[in-house]
Amino acid sequence: xxxxxxxxxxxxxxxxxxxxxxxxxxxxxxxxxxxxxxxxxxxxxxxxxxxxxxxxxxxxxxxxxxxxxxxxxxxxxxxxxxxxxxxxxxxxxxxxxxxxxxxxxxxxxxxxxxxxxxxxxxxxxxxxxxxxxxxxxxxxxxxxxxxxxxxxxxxxxxxxxxxxxxxxxxxxxx
Amino acid sequence: xxxxxxxxxxxxxxxxxxxxxxxxxxxxxxxxxxxxxxxxxxxxxxxxxxxxxxxxxxxxxxxxxxxxxxxxxxxxxxxxxxxxxxxxxxxxxxxxxxxxxxxxxxxxxxxxxxxxxxxxxxxxxxxxxxxxxxxxxxxxxxxxxxxxxxxxxxxxxxxxxxxxxxxxxxxxxx
Amino acid sequence: xxxxxxxxxxxxxxxxxxxxxxxxxxxxxxxxxxxxxxxxxxxxxxxxxxxxxxxxxxxxxxxxxxxxxxxxxxxxxxxxxxxxxxxxxxxxxxxxxxxxxxxxxxxxxxxxxxxxxxxxxxxxxxxxxxxxxxxxxxxxxxxxxxxxxxxxxxxxxxxxxxxxxxxxxxxxxx
Numbered sequence: 001x002x003x004x005x006x007x008x009x010x011x012x013x014x015x016x017x018x019x020x021x022x023x024x025x026x027x028x029x030x031x032x033x034x035x036x037x038x039x040x041x042x043x044x045x046x047x048x049x050x051x052x053x054x055x056x057x058x059x060x061x062x063x064x065x066x067x068x069x070x071x072x073x074x075x076x077x078x079x080x081x082x083x084x085x086x087x088x089x090x091x092x093x094x095x096x097x098x099x100x101x102x103x104x105x106x107x108x109x110x111x112x113x114x115x116x117x118x119x120x121x122x123x124x125x126x127x128x129x130x131x132x133x134x135x136x137x138x139x140x141x142x143x144x145x146x147x148x149x150x151x152x153x154x155x156x157x158x159x160x161x162x163x164x165x166x167x168x169x170x171x172x173x174x
Numbered sequence: 175x176x177x178x179x180x181x182x183x184x185x186x187x188x189x190x191x192x193x194x195x196x197x198x199x200x201x202x203x204x205x206x207x208x209x210x211x212x213x214x215x216x217x218x219x220x221x222x223x224x225x226x227x228x229x230x231x232x233x234x235x236x237x238x239x240x241x242x243x244x245x246x247x248x249x250x251x252x253x254x255x256x257x258x259x260x261x262x263x264x265x266x267x268x269x270x271x272x273x274x275x276x277x278x279x280x281x282x283x284x285x286x287x288x289x290x291x292x293x294x295x296x297x298x299x300x301x302x303x304x305x306x307x308x309x310x311x312x313x314x315x316x317x318x319x320x321x322x323x324x325x326x327x328x329x330x331x332x333x334x335x336x337x338x339x340x341x342x343x344x345x346x347x348x
Numbered sequence: 349x350x351x352x353x354x355x356x357x358x359x360x361x362x363x364x365x366x367x368x369x370x371x372x373x374x375x376x377x378x379x380x381x382x383x384x385x386x387x388x389x390x391x392x393x394x395x396x397x398x399x400x401x402x403x404x405x406x407x408x409x410x411x412x413x414x415x416x417x418x419x420x421x422x423x424x425x426x427x428x429x430x431x432x433x434x435x436x437x438x439x440x441x442x443x444x445x446x447x448x449x450x451x452x453x454x455x456x457x458x459x460x461x462x463x464x465x466x467x468x469x470x471x472x473x474x475x476x477x478x479x480x481x482x483x484x485x486x487x488x489x490x491x492x493x494x495x496x497x498x499x500x501x502x503x504x505x506x507x508x509x510x511x512x513x514x515x516x517x518x519x520x521x522x
Contacts, residue, residue: 051275055243056230056404056419069403069421071230071443073243075275093273093303094281095245099441099458101399101423107442109283109457110273111303125301125314127473127491129441129459140473140491143301143314149328154497225449229417230404245404247417249449267447267477268455269419283457284447285477299475299488317475317488323502 037119039112041092042077042084051076052096065096066103072096078112089117094126106130108139114146122146130157211293213286215266216251216258225250226270239270240277246270252286263291268300280304282313288320296320304331385467387460389440390425390432399424400444413444414451420444426460437465442474454478456487462494470494478505 045052045065057063057070065072078090094110112124123146128139137157144151219226219239231237231244239246252264268284286298297320302313311331318325393400393413405411405418413420426438442458460472471494476487485505492499 053232053243055232055237055245056409058401058403058409060409061230061232061234063403068423069401071245071403071419071421073245073271073273075242075273075279091274093279095271095273097421097443099421099423099443100439105423105441107457107459109281109301111281111301113303113305123303123312123314125316127301127316127457127459127475128493129461129471131461138471138493138497140471140493142316142473142475142490143326143328145302145312145314145328149312150326152326152491152498152500154491154493227406227417229406229411229419235404235406235408245419247419247445247447249416249447249453265448267453269445269447283455283475285455285475287477287479297477297486297488299490301475301490316490317500317502319476319486319488319502323486324500326500 039089040079040082040086042079043074065098068098068101068103070098074110080117087116089119090114100131104131104133106132119147122148124148124151126155128155213263214253214256214260216253217248239272242272242275242277244272248284254291261290263293264288274305278305278307280306293321296322298322298325300329387437388427388430388434390427391422413446416446416449416451418446422458428465435464437467438462448479452479452481454480467495470496472496472499474503476503
């Protein structure tokens with residue numbers, strides 16, 4: 001997985017923090033509930049535990065995620081705390097696409113699949129823009145399953161940690 | 175379209191069953207309605223009537239859908255009954271991405287476009303995780319058009335039929 | 349960016365018109381609001397200001413967007429008026445996939461990111477089918493951020509202008 005690194009980039013978007021707010025409906029009463037979730041996503045493009053891989057782009061699978069057009073497939077660990085050693089409660093599976101001509105924005109489409117903890121067996125479906133040079137980025141929660149059926153909501157993503165030299169990152173979902 | 179087959183896989187995820195439940199809103203009253211839909215999707219990666227094709231992955235367009243990172247584009251027939259000979263009521267058009275490191279999970283983003291029958295002219299927009307080694311998988315209905323405007327909901331997908339040797343399948347949406 | 353042009357195609361889908369209707373919710377009252385937005389998206393596959401690029405397909409990054417399986421990444425200007433000279437109020441960033449076997453339909457997943465004007469700082473998340481040989485195509489608004497948090501809705505897309513020889517287009521969102 002030769003993902004070229006742009007050494008001139010002075011930001012690193014693979015580690016981020018997200019604040020999640022949602023409204024759930026019950027049938028037939030449709031009573032809204034509002035909840036805040038906090039969790040962390042670890043996005044590693046390099047290393048023996050790499051969880052993201054470029055598969056298409058203007059230069060094919062060798063394209064850099066820092067360039068417009070590159071498509072990345074991810075299966076990122078989701079943890080309760082900011083360190084990879086903290087309890088894994090799920091996976092973030094789907095796609096990131098570099099969708100900004102200057103290379104500084106991603107379009108995200110993925111599922112957060114909870115495999116342990118309070119929300120085990122449920123999922124959240126995410127779609128949104130990640131202009132990663134901004135401190136905070138909001139994204140949409142478009143759907144969910146299990147206890148999150150009929151969910152609507154949004155999240156806020158904040159870069160938590162970056163390791164430019166190795167393209168590794170941690171994501172906090174709040 | 176040379177889609178390599180992994181002969182060691184003992185499951186086949188291209189045939190599945192889905193139970194669909196949704197809530198529709200009317201403007202300005204926003205009265206929810208709940209409905210169950212049942213339909214079948216036929217997902218054939220091989221044969222003269224192939225309706226799914228790998229277009230990207232770690233090995234480029236020749237990547238196997240059974241491997242992490244592979245992107246598949248689909249235009250699958252949707253029928254009223256479980257056999258391909260039953261009445262075609264629509265098409266399932268969009269993308270499947272293999273988004274699990276061990277190759278056993280897909281991320282789905284597609285439209286169900288109804289072209290005949292009761293829902294002709296309407297669509298459902300789907301996003302979800304398909305961990306196809308599980309008997310039942312839930313996914314999100316994120317939006318819709320026509321009679322399904324303002325829809326919210328979820329679906330349940332069950333593997334109905336598999337033909338590993340030929341990578342052909344039938345999907346039931348209930 | 350060598351995007352092959354199919355000279356036999358007698359339509360051009362990269363210019364379209366969209367009517368957008370949405371319902372926003374406020375917490376805790378969840379009062380629906382209904383609004384119509386009109387805006388234009390300029391989709392240029394050629395020229396020095398090209399804003400869309402093919403990155404995958406049956407023939408790799410050289411695949412034509414007019415053929416089944418091709419994946420396009422876009423960062424299209426969004427303007428108030430139909431001409432590119434009118435005020436730019438945002439960008440449409442995401443993916444188009446040719447998802448119809450005969451090449452005449454796309455599956456769209458993208459964000460409309462408002463960067464100026466009344467909706468500056470907000471986004472709309474879009475998913476839908478674009479059968480571009482039809483005069484009008486409806487699509488889903490699956491989520492939003494900023495003032496469009498908890499949004500639901502749909503849009504109508506109409507081809508506004510086409511320049512087949514150069515694969516350039518203008519999109520009106522109404």
